[in-house]
Amino acid sequence: MTNIPPPAEELRLLDAELRQLDARRALLLRRREWLVHVLRTASAQRSVPGAGQMPPVWPVAPGAAAPRTEATAPGVQNVLLLLGGILLTVAAIAFTLVGWGHLGITGRALVLAAVTLAALSAPVWLLRRGLGSTAEAVAALGMALTVLDAYALHEVAFDGSGGLGYAAAASAVLSAAWAAYGRAADLLVPRSDAGSPTRSDRARAGAGTAARPALRLPLPFAVVTAQVPLLLWALAVDAGPHTLTAVLLVTAAADTVVALRPAHAPVRIVGLVGACVAGALGVLSAGWLCWSAAAPVAAARGAALLLIAAAIALAAARYTPKPEVALCASLAAGLCLVAGAGGVLRAWLPGEWTVPGCLALGIALLTAVRTPLPRPMRQGVVGASLVVQGLAVLWTLPLVAGTLLGPVALIERPWSGTPLDIRDAVFQDAAWPSYATAAPLVLAAVAGVLALAERRAVRRPASGVGALVLAWAAVVVTPVVLELPYGAGLVADGAVVVVALGVAERARRGTGGPSAPAALTAVVLALVTSVTLALVSLATEAGTLAVLLALAALFGVASTRPGLVAFTAPAALAHATALACAAGASAGLRPEHTALLVL
Secondary structure: OOOOOOHHHHHHHHHHHHHHHHHHHHHHHHHHHHHHHHHHHHHHHHOOOOOOOOOOOOOOOOOOOOOOOOOOHHHHHHHHHHHHHHHHHHHHHHHHHOHHHHOOHHHHHHHHHHHHHHHHHHHHHHHHOOOHHHHHHHHHHHHHHHHHHHHHHHHHOOOOOOHHHHHHHHHHHHHHHHHHHHHHHHHHOOHHHHOOOOHHHHHHHHOOOOOOOOOOOHHHHHHHHOOOHHHHHHHHOOOOHHHHHHHHHHHHHHHHHHHHOOOOHHHHHHHHHHHHHHHHHHHHHHHHHHHOOOOHHHHHHHHHHHHHHHHHHHHHHHHOOOHHHHHHHHHHHHHHHHHHHHHHHHHHOOHHHHHHHHHHHHHHHHHHHHOOOOHHHHHHHHHHHHHHHHHHHHHHHHHHHHHHHHHHHHHHOOOOOOOOOHHHHHOOOOOOOOOHHHHHHHHHHHHHHHHHHHHOOOOHHHHHHHHHHHHHHHHHHHHHHHOOOHHHHHHHHHHHHHHHHHHHHHHHHOOOOOOHHHHHHHHHHHHHHHHHHHHHHHHOHHHHHHHHHHHHHHHHHHOOOOOOHHHHHHHHHHHHHHHHHHHHHHOOOOHHHHHHHHO
């Protein structure tokens, strides 16, 4: 009588048996791999004269990988096919260029046509038999022969036509023919013959990316060739710079469409590279046309080209599935918009107002934050605004640096006399920037943007510090720009020192002000302004004594605040020392007597 175990027990027994079978199968497979390796090694040694005998048989440890050979059979096959294709191509070129004259017109046409037709037809037959590498090599040869056919056709039938015009037409025809050839190969070769798609291929196809085509070369080569027809045509007809720029932008737009389509990876990569190269050249050319124009109408033509470039970039950002690409494209679009409008403003407004106009346009881009655009696009447009604001601030740096460093020249000629105004005292030995009229407005505008960002808790510490520094710079250069009287300029700088110390104290207390970084920044700004003020006061004896006395007293009072004493006490001591030296010089004391006064 047979005892039938319960289902659970029988399932456990079956699982145990299956595990033993799997383990035995894995062991046998490892043993087989090792034996194959041993036989290959022995065969290689027998083929070399004087080689030793076959190594002894040792079992392979479980999990150990078999040693790799120097070259695999498919790799050697691909190398040989590549070399064969190159040699055939060289032979075809030599036949076309050297042996062309030994045949009649009919013979030439028949030979090249027959060879080209055979080379283009063979890959389909090879793919159906699973010879993919051979098919790729023969297809490359056939495509090279089509180029030779185009050259031969020009030499026979179109010898009198222009070279650039014929090259434009031939490249367009070749690009279309190669694309059609690649699609025809997909239609004529069943997928089972060309190689079944892998799981990753099916996943990419489901995610919007096409599976690998039957022939991988024709479509990327078609996209590469499609870059030149329009450009060659424009050069053939002696087109102007605006037409050439438009051709580059149209090519970039076509490449963008190719890059956004669900094509195979090489096709999309070629399209992306072509879009970036053609788009960059088109944008640079359009920017040069816009900003070098002398009249508003000519500048507007360049601005229209920049607007087209911005539209292409925005379309790419809108339809690309990659956030980083959308961000970069939106950034480029925003910069193109500002550059185009700025070029028109440059031709329409006085020169010193070009940068403020561009800054206003850049600040206007911040309104994209309130739009329903995707997040990467909003970030890109905001990034373009930040770039414009940063460039505008850099534009003002020469004026700020001259205002702070110009008074250093007064150390060599102290008490030389009362200047005409504060600008004459600061820029005696430096050139006055012609654009300085609008610099305080630029600094104040960017400072306002940063202050608003700080209020909305966007990068709060950095925004607050940046707003404080730019506001200080705007206030410091304003007396120089307005050409205030010398005494009024000294008073204005002294007021800046007082306000900066007040901001530092408020920030230290935390009564609604910025955080500790802003307090430290305000103290540093107060110290820098006090040094500049002391240098400017060297123009007159009375001004030097009054300013140094006021600064020593001011920093001495500020030293009573425990949070500021580490900065203000040394400053008070330095200004008091300078005051003692100035007082001794004013009284005509000898240096040793002045030293006693300092002590």
